[in-house]
Amino acid sequence: MASKIFRAVILGPPGSGKGTISKRIAKIFGLKHLSTGDFLRSSARSDPEIGLLTKQYLDKEYLVPDHVTTQLMLGELKKMGEQSWLLDGFPRTLTQTEALNSIYQLDLIIHLNIPFETLKQRLSARWVHPSSGRVYNMVFNPPHAHGIDDITGEILIQRDDDKPEVVASRLRQYKDVTKPVIDLYKTMGILHTFSGTETDKIWPSVYSLMSARIPPLNVEAPVGEN
Ligand code: G5P
Numbered sequence: 001m002a003s004k005i006f007r008a009v010i011l012g013p014p015g016s017g018k019g020t021i022s023k024r025i026a027k028i029f030g031l032k033h034l035s036t037g038d039f040l041r042s043s044a045r046s047d048p049e050i051g052l053l054t055k056q057y058l059d060k061e062y063l064v065p066d067h068v069t070t071q072l073m074l075g076e077l078k079k080m081g082e083q084s085w086l087l088d089g090f091p092r093t094l095t096q097t098e099a100l101n102s103i104y105q106l107d108l109i110i111h112l113n114i115p116f117e118t119l120k121q122r123l124s125a126r127w128v129h130p131s132s133g134r135v136y137n138m139v140f141n142p143p144h145a146h147g148i149d150d151i152t153g154e155i156l157i158q159r160d161d162d163k164p165e166v167v168a169s170r171l172r173q174y175k176d177v178t179k180p181v182i183d184l185y186k187t188m189g190i191l192h193t194f195s196g197t198e199t200d201k202i203w204p205s206v207y208s209l210m211s212a213r214i215p216p217l218n219v220e221a222p223v224g225e226n
């Protein structure tokens with residue numbers, strides 16, 4: 001008998017650990033992980049027309065307009081056909097949610113609720129090497145020499161939108177836009193919220209919830225693995 005297709009979404013503000021947790025879920029439960037940000041960026045690189053529609057937003061980390069994001073994401077899901085998936089970062093607005101819900105019946109929404117103070121610290125610690133796009137984090141993966149790119153020896157910069165005051169307003173905007181999405185999924189009874197300040201402490205609860213729904217491919221749940 002064919003196993004049931006499992007369709008899940010992971011929601012959370014920038015820097016909340018969606019990507020980190022999604023990679024673990026994909027590996028252990030065999031779901032296809034589709035990261036909206038990564039997919040939009042790679043589509044923009046490979047298709048100049050998509051680049052024209054998206055790049056100005058991606059560069060500033062503003063939301064790409066709903067009709068563009070929805071069309072691209074739904075097109076990609078269609079291509080994926082009959083397989084189980086985990087959407088990371090989509091839907092993020094009510095319009096996107098309604099478009100997705102009109103086509104797919106979702107099994108589970110994983111909602112990461114991380115204090116804004118923690119996110120501000122994580123995002124404000126990010127520094128980049130502008131010409132290569134290499135990203136450092138002053139706490140987790142600092143460069144060998146402070147403020148200097150490991151490979152070229154050139155100077156690192158902090159993006160304008162990673163500066164603490166801008167991060168705070170981006171996070172507030174996220175909250176305003178996504179609240180109706182969270183409320184809707186709560187009403188549908190498929191939303192599970194995980195609160196905390198550390199991914200490794202949240203992960204065991206996510207693992208338990210997932211394994212109650214689909215059998216893990218590997219018995220052991222990795223902890224502390226990105
Ligand atoms: P993305 O790519 O979806 P964001 O802004 O939502 O980007 P991001 O940065 O990808 O979020 P994340 O996936 O939630 O964050 O988190 P992560 O990457 O796992 O972890 C963030 C960092 O924290 C990493 O360095 C990780 O190692 C570290 N970390 C993880 N856990 C811990 C922990 O416990 N402790 C600490 N200290 N650190 C930890 O979207 C990019 C752009 O695409 C567009 C927008 O322009 C967006 O800005 N976009 C959309 N536009 C319209 N609609 C949508 N639905 C869109 N989705 C994306």
Ligand code: MG
Binds near residue numbers: 018
């Ligand atoms: Mg991500």
